[in-house]
Amino acid sequence: MTESTPPYTIVIGLETHVQLQTETKLFCGCSTKFGAPPNTQTCPVCTGHPGTLPVMNRRAFELSLRTATALNCNIATFTKWDRKQYYYPDLPKGYQISQYDLPFSYEGWLEISDPKDRFPPKKVRIIRAHLEEDAGKSMHDEHAGKADSKIDLNRTGTPLLEIVTHPDMRSPAEAKAYLTELKLLLTHLGVSDCNMQEGSLRVDANVNLHLDTPAGKVATPIVEIKNMNSFRAVEKAVAYEAERQYAEWQETGRKLGDPGVFKRTFGWDDVKNRTHVQREKEESADYRYFPDPDLVPVTVTEERIAAVRAGLGELPAQVRTRLEGSYGLTAYDSDVIVNQGRAFIEYFTTAADTGGDGKTASNWLQQDVLRVMGEQNLTIENYPVPAAALGDLLKLVRGGEVDTSRGRQVLQRMFDTGESAEAAMRSLGIEKVDESALVALCEELVAANPKLVADVKAGKMQAAGSFVGQAKKKNPNANPGRVKDLCLEIIARLP
Amino acid sequence: MSLSRAEVEKVSLLGRLQLSPAELDLMTTQLGAIVGYVEQLNELNTDGIEPMAHAVPTSNVFRDDVVRPSADRAEILSNAPHADGEFYLVPAVLGE
Numbered sequence: 098m099t100e101s102t103p104p105y106t107i108v109i110g111l112e113t114h115v116q117l118q119t120e121t122k123l124f125c126g127c128s129t130k131f132g133a134p135p136n137t138q139t140c141p142v143c144t145g146h147p148g149t150l151p152v153m154n155r156r157a158f159e160l161s162l163r164t165a166t167a168l169n170c171n172i173a174t175f176t177k178w179d180r181k182q183y184y185y186p187d188l189p190k191g192y193q194i195s196q197y198d199l200p201f202s203y204e205g206w207l208e209i210s211d212p213k214d215r216f217p218p219k220k221v222r223i224i225r226a227h228l229e230e231d232a233g234k235s236m237h238d239e240h241a242g243k244a245d246s247k248i249d250l251n252r253t254g255t256p257l258l259e260i261v262t263h264p265d266m267r268s269p270a271e272a273k274a275y276l277t278e279l280k281l282l283l284t285h286l287g288v289s290d291c292n293m294q295e296g297s298l299r300v301d302a303n304v305n306l307h308l309d310t311p312a313g314k315v316a317t318p319i320v321e322i323k324n325m326n327s328f329r330a331v332e333k334a335v336a337y338e339a340e341r342q343y344a345e346w347q348e349t350g351r352k353l354g355d356p357g358v359f360k361r362t363f364g365w366d367d368v369k370n371r372t373h374v375q376r377e378k379e380e381s382a383d384y385r386y387f388p389d390p391d392l393v394p395v396t397v398t399e400e401r402i403a404a405v406r407a408g409l410g411e412l413p414a415q416v417r418t419r420l421e422g423s424y425g426l427t428a429y430d431s432d433v434i435v436n437q438g439r440a441f442i443e444y445f446t447t448a449a450d451t452g453g454d455g456k457t458a459s460n461w462l463q464q465d466v467l468r469v470m471g472e473q474n475l476t477i478e479n480y481p482v483p484a485a486a487l488g489d490l491l492k493l494v495r496g497g498e499v500d501t502s503r504g505r506q507v508l509q510r511m512f513d514t515g516e517s518a519e520a521a522m523r524s525l526g527i528e529k530v531d532e533s534a535l536v537a538l539c540e541e542l543v544a545a546n547p548k549l550v551a552d553v554k555a556g557k558m559q560a561a562g563s564f565v566g567q568a569k570k571k572n573p574n575a576n577p578g579r580v581k582d583l584c585l586e587i588i589a590r591l592p
Numbered sequence: 593m594s595l596s597r598a599e600v601e602k603v604s605l606l607g608r609l610q611l612s613p614a615e616l617d618l619m620t621t622q623l624g625a626i627v628g629y630v631e632q633l634n635e636l637n638t639d640g641i642e643p644m645a646h647a648v649p650t651s652n653v654f655r656d657d658v659v660r661p662s663a664d665r666a667e668i669l670s671n672a673p674h675a676d677g678e679f680y681l682v683p684a685v686l687g688e
Contacts, residue, residue: 119657126660135678140663146671156657177645184608186682191607199645238684247679383606393650 105306107339108316109272110264111331113279114257115289116231116297117160122254123230124151124194124392129256131295135249143254145190151391153178157228157256158395160288161201162405164258165226167282167412170205172402177394178228181384186248187233195229195259197386201395202226207282208414209274212432221275222263231255252296258288264303269332269339276300276328277436281413285439293327300325303360304338305353306346316353317342322372324364334365338372416442424455433463441477444484451488458491465508482511490518498522498529500576530574538575539583542567543591553588561585594624 122129125142142149165172179197203225210218233253238244260279266272280291280298291298302325306317322338325331345351351358363372411419413435420431424446434445441462449458466487470480490511494504499522510521522528530538542564543550552560561581568580600620604611611619666677674681 120659121657126655126658127662128659134665136665136669136680138662139668140660141668144663144668152653152655154657155654158654175645182606184606186680235682236679244684245674245681246684247676248682249679383602385606388645390647393648393653394645396651 103339103343105308105339105343107267107269107335108264108305108307109266109268109335110303111262111266111272111275112301112303113260113276114231114299115164115260115283115291117157117256117258118287118289119154119156119160119256121154123154123157123228123256124254127254131292131297133251135247135251138251139253143189144250151194151389153392153395154256158201160256160286161226161228161258162397162402163286163409164260164283164288165202165205166402166405167286167409168202168205168207168223168226168260170202170223170226172397172405173199173201173203174398174402175199175394175396176201178389178392179386180389181229181386183384185232185235186246187235187250187253189233189250189253193230193232194389194392195386196227200225200227201397207275207278209271209278210428211270211274212429215270216268216274219265219271221265221271224261224263226258226260229257229259231257269335272302272335273328273332276331278413280328281436285413286409300328300331302331302335302338304335304342306339306342308343308346315346317346318351318353318355318358319360320372321360321362322365323362323375324366326367330365330367333370334372337365337370338363341372420445420455424449424459426455426459430456430459430463433467434459437467437477444477444480447484448488448491451485452491452495453488454491454495457495458488461487461491461508465505469512481515482508486511486517490521493518493522497576497579499527500578502577503527503574527574530572530576534572535575535579536583538568538571539564539580539587542571543584543587550588550591553585595620595627 116129119129121127122143125140127138127140127143130138142151162172176196177199178194180192181195181197182192184191205223205226206220207223208218208220231252231254233248233250236247236249238246262275266275283289283291283298289297293299302322303319304322305319308315308317320338320342322334325334361374362376364375365372416435417428417431420426420434420442421428424431426434435442444466445458445462448462449455452458466477466480466482469475470477487508490499490504490507493499493507494501499507503525506525507518507521507527510516510525511518514521514524516524546564546567549560549563561584564584565577565580568575569577597616597620600616600623601611603623604616604619669675669677669680672680
């Protein structure tokens, strides 16, 4: 891969399926809990037995409304469910209940930005979001064709929200940013856990290239990429596919709209780091949608839509703006904090408010709290030092009562024992050294170290560090920053 | 309007049904008769009538998100032609 600008524009649209965090399936009372033994969470309704009647899960519809509203979508006042017919063993009814021509929401947008500034902020337009049911899982024998495939229908009927964007993204980084922001929004709203390993969030990408050629603008045939198990995989798959399409175009010259050219499906291989063709033949799919006669339509009043909007609370983008405005954080820092989720945001604001400074709180949270959380596999909910207690410590650090490095020891002690900041300082024997005692100590050190003094005068600033080391030996509570400053001042006054 | 043999062939492909030439002829006649019967509706003048999404004038039927016991696995698997006690077994599915 070369670093030079490629002679094409990548055009990316994403289709995301998100499992909603409900207790039960979309049309029956079977549990949606992940990981149960196969075929223990099914019933005649979700397995499509004759004579059963699906009834819609109220919570699933409410979560969908919340999400679509947060995605700035228009909400349809009248919506219905349709049968999408196809024949596959993990779809026991022979059709999926989905939404065809009257989805409950349409035309929204999600703004993305890059804390690293690789692209300017932009709104990714959303075509529609609709509610449908998930299919079951098929397990194929590794030596395909030798043994039967096994079908587990536990997932069948789990509520899914399908969110489809316009082809508005222009780089793998933008695609990843969209997914990151979408996941943040969905977890923030409590709509989905977005766990990709458990399949709660699944992404397909539609990719092609726009090229400027002497003959005018040209587009390459569209490819849909499936099988991407992480956002990183999406980023890599799109980048790979762009280069593959460019090479293919140079070789064949085939473009979108040519006779015999149609959309192909490629799968991403995360081990080999490449895409491979899955389906090349002309789509024989003909879903023969028609309204599901078992389900009645849903109507939503304008009042209800307004109430949902009013009840959304502060969304991640607004939190970032607030952290940057009220706490003076950089875009990068606010992004790190907001990406940790609601509880972490609250922890930050409490610590910052108590400690009296946002930047200090942000530094400690990122360098100390997040690090320990990562090392010990903790969440902020079970991180043992309360936000206000950390805030108290930050206040002491800012007031010069304890220096940063000893402050870290205090935090460790608070973490280990549950003591308050002041109690932990007492336990560690830390007390602020009186300024006059500090001056006396520094004068003593300067007098005792003519060689170091000469070094400092010669501009060797490492020598100043030696004073700090000696001071800490004589009095561990001596503030290193203050010792350094004082020693330099004293030396400067020497004849 | 009647149904063409080609249309019936396509529908049988979509439904993964393998029909013999004789069965195809029979289905073309029988399905054609059904479509022809429903086609009588076209005789009605529906100008100015709002299309309906559902035959019953009801909307907003929901249930609460409360777990109910699922079916017994052995019992529900017993409805399938092949199962191994845990999974439904189907002929190997190749490709997509």
